[in-house]
Amino acid sequence: MRIMGVDPGLVTTGYGVVEVTGRKLTLIKGGAIAVVAAGEPLERRLQGLHEGLAQAIKAYQPEAIALEQLYSHYKHPRTAILMGHARGIICLAAAQAGLAVFHYGATQVKGGITGSGHASKEQVQRAVQMMLELSEPPSPSDVADALALALYHCLHAEHRLALGPGRNV
16 A cells, blocks of 8 residues: 555645555655745646645555645634645645545644654654654654655554445544
8 A cells, every 4th residue: 555645735745655565565655746936926836736645646656645634723823824725735635646635634644753743843853754664754854744644544554444444534
């Protein structure tokens, strides 16, 4: 099973592709889609995100996408709206490629990867490093977060099989 994790953003979107064969987890690719300059109009940034993600999907041929759920603090509703745009583009690219999308909360993934739902970025990076037997932690944190999403999906696949494609756990 080959899974692509995606950590959405409108300036940089992290992605990570992991393959699981039996009990073996293998890093296929981790990277970042540098959308366009932050000052560009929203529609241009969304276009850049779509094009970059579509290319990564085509290049690495995942079987499904693991995507971080939207979290918003009530003090920052604009951030939630903007991230909703990015998540929509990611879902569109996945649908165009015929891929199911699985949505996971950040604390759910951190808890499943590190043992603590409130783990720091560094703890997530070290956990991903250990799980994939990397010589150093993945960087930047957008890539580590995307790889954590993919790993979480791979490690908890048996729970999703009964739910069907694209369902929340």
